[in-house]
Amino acid sequence: xxxxxxxxxxxxxxxxxxxxxxxxxxxxxxxxxxxxxxxxxxxxxxxxxxxxxxxxxxxxxxxxxxxxxxxxxxxxxxxxxx
Amino acid sequence: xxxxxxxxxxxxxxxxxxxxxxxxxxxxxxxxxxxxxxxxxxxxxxxxxxxxxxxxxxxxxxxxxxxxxxxxxxxxxxxxxxxxxxxxxxxxxxxxxxxxxxxxxxxxxxxxxxxxxxxxxxxxxxxxxxxxxxxxxxxxxxxxxxxxxxxxxxxxxxxxxxxxxxxxxxxxxxxxxxxxxxxxxxxxxxxxxxxxxxxxxxxxxxxxxxxxxxxxxxxxxxxxxxxxxxx
Numbered sequence: 001x002x003x004x005x006x007x008x009x010x011x012x013x014x015x016x017x018x019x020x021x022x023x024x025x026x027x028x029x030x031x032x033x034x035x036x037x038x039x040x041x042x043x044x045x046x047x048x049x050x051x052x053x054x055x056x057x058x059x060x061x062x063x064x065x066x067x068x069x070x071x072x073x074x075x076x077x078x079x080x081x082x
Numbered sequence: 083x084x085x086x087x088x089x090x091x092x093x094x095x096x097x098x099x100x101x102x103x104x105x106x107x108x109x110x111x112x113x114x115x116x117x118x119x120x121x122x123x124x125x126x127x128x129x130x131x132x133x134x135x136x137x138x139x140x141x142x143x144x145x146x147x148x149x150x151x152x153x154x155x156x157x158x159x160x161x162x163x164x165x166x167x168x169x170x171x172x173x174x175x176x177x178x179x180x181x182x183x184x185x186x187x188x189x190x191x192x193x194x195x196x197x198x199x200x201x202x203x204x205x206x207x208x209x210x211x212x213x214x215x216x217x218x219x220x221x222x223x224x225x226x227x228x229x230x231x232x233x234x235x236x237x238x239x240x241x242x243x244x245x246x247x248x249x250x251x252x253x254x255x256x257x258x259x260x261x262x263x264x265x266x267x268x269x270x271x272x273x274x275x276x277x278x279x280x281x282x283x284x285x286x287x288x289x290x291x292x293x294x295x296x297x298x299x300x301x302x303x304x305x306x307x308x309x310x311x312x313x
Contacts, residue, residue: 010184014184014229015184015185015187015255017185017186017187017188017189018185018189020189021189066138066142066146067138069139069142069175069182071174071181071182071229071230071231072139072182072184072229
């Protein structure tokens, strides 16, 4: 069955405390090339049948209304898994 | 007067809210998230806690739970609805109040007896206070940072929709020190601190006079009863 992948990220302007804490930890590894980390969410949505334009539109609505909160997050991509 | 408190999976303070309603003189009614039944209540409290484990976003899954379709419908028709902490997050996710609530700017969970200023008393839930009154209400949250874009913040301020503001300390990075909001109609109010934990001497926040003696939260539930008697 096909899988649709939805990715959501916190808005650029917002503080991402989890990302900041992770970035500080990662900076203890390697040669200092890592300067920042931002943490978002990836949803893998399994669907029954073909991925039609209508279904993608439906998932787009879900992504906007439920999977993300447009006050604090952006839906950055919706795509069908290879 | 029948006041419902909805229990979601992961609600913590539903019993405290029921008790506060009883202490204020109301008839407290337990409601269940999975029902489509408001049991003929006259008002609703969404309690604090961690509904659905704060999965997805705080309050997001609860905002789409079965009973919430009735709650949103009733709120839009004028029924008094009060969201405390996680309940405030649920109201925001249900678009009954503006803005969003995100992780505290310092990244840690905080619990403190918090001083607030009452900014608006023209609501069903705040009419027993006076404008500018300072009250102490226990605060306990990990994701209490109120945010909205500048346009929305200006609108909230301009329309008098900021109900409570943090005083002395901003405990979570909330923009413009916003601790609580009301809607345009004044029947829906959300507040991050917990008034239901400040309703009985001996079990409230520490006050200058005595430890655990604060009861500043009781007036929120008394406001509801007063408003409804008068209307």
